[in-house]
Amino acid sequence: MELTAIHPGVYLLYYFIMVLFAFIFSDPYFVISFLILILVLISLQGVSSELKNIMKFFIPLSLLIIILNPLLNRTGAHKIYLMQNFFVTYEAIAYGVLMSLALLIVILVFSSYNRSVSYQEMLYIFSKKLPIISMIIVMALRFIPLINSRAIEVQKLNNLKTNGIESNLNDDADNDNNVNINDGDNANDNANDNDNKLDLEEYDSNISSMDFNPDSRVLNKIKSSKRFQKIAKEAKVLGKIMGITVSWSLEESMFTAKSMKARGYNSNERTSYLSFKFGLADIIFLAIIFITVSIVVFGLIQGYGIINIYPSIDFSFSDLPLNIYYLAFIVFLLPLIYLEIRERMLWH
């Protein structure tokens, strides 16, 4: 049980505003303090393996943005000449860096969101307005492992059929035309090949469309190359496994539907496993969000937090943002960090 349980709706609003702020602010002081506070929050919540995967995608992308933007974009007053006629602009570099920082912040905000709001809590918000859709999502989440296990079973059967016990048995029992048992390895290989061929031919006649008569010469040439054959074979096996799994799952889920009907689904309103009440903590949280956001937005209208990059950058590191708007922005980012720390204090 969480001691500081916040209503998921409040979380949703808070994270939504955070993402918007990540898009809006371009003043480096604001952006960097945003980044630092988000990093603190995530280190308190624990780094997930998802985040590591996302970072693998993010790092090359941000490098691409930082390098590509000055090369493609020659706007800006401050030119930096790298060669005689070749220049990049200071503004374009600044824009690329800020853009990739914004991207990083958005990714971190969503990773933190996935940590603090579980999908069940999200469905709890959904289920008020869209009960059937959230039911479908829950059922789909249940079906995924089932389908996965079925696919594995079909794959096992397929392996058994192509190179398992069965083919050996066949050799012993009813093969008298082209395979000698005494030949050992070779014979087995032959048998396997034969089996595969038969299998694929059967499959072809079942599946591939009858009206498909391709231009024979080119396709035959492609077909005869060995690498293509291997890939095509694997793809065919994959397709077969997929088809069998799909039809199996469809059949099985019919029983699910009948069973649900028999047990009286839809006769009563569905209730949620989780239940949240709007408590004092939520009201305080909302009040903090409301006050700080209105101050920050008021500042934004006057131009605090945003800098003009093109055509000429109007920012120097010497003018520190010591005003109420910056303070409100920091306060806006603090509540979750406070909650995390308090939770630790209570538990330890």
Place this chain on the structure above:
Amino acid sequence: MAIEEMVTNMSITESGAATSSPIFTITLLVFTILLLIGIVYFVFKMYEQSKPTVESIVLIAVLTAIATVGRLILMSIPAVNLASFIIIMVGIVFGKEEGFLVGALTALVSGIFMGMGYWVIFQMLAWGLMGASAGFIASKFDSLPFRFIFGLIWGFLYGWITDISAIFYSGTALQITPIIALYINGFTYDLTHGVTNAVLLVVLYDWFKKMLTRAKVKYLTNTSSNSESIDLTK
């Protein structure tokens, strides 16, 4: 040199027109996302209001699960997924509404596994439209070249729709060069996606159509015993 100058001039005029209002970009972004959420919510609500039967609910759930598995098992190979193919097939066999629902829900459910973000809403729209458009022109899919072209085109359209989510970064105004770079960057990805779709639609179309039609007949017709015996004979 000439080209370089041209690019310089182009970007100057482009940015000169729009730079003055970063707030404009933000408003555009917020409205785009709200509009997309509105569209998806509207379709979901329409489905809820039609009072679907239990069979229909379970069917959509299982098809969503299949498409999600089709996306998750091939996650290691970029741009190749089976989800698009299944969504198109659902659109063809079950109709545009089911196609949209399965497409949108596939993006949402796989988002739970792969990490949620605001880009999920763009994926929901792209896949939803993929299924719905297949439902609109379901009768034409019997011709083979049409299937091939449809799959190929949707590979690109999916990429373009989802790339919209990436062009809003940073507080300055919209610029044309990052967008071009983004779309050029995604070309091979989209091409692979499209070719996968097209090949699957050519090879596996008949089999899957038969299978899904059988499920449709068995699930969704009220007088199931009669129509089932009629439809399965062919």
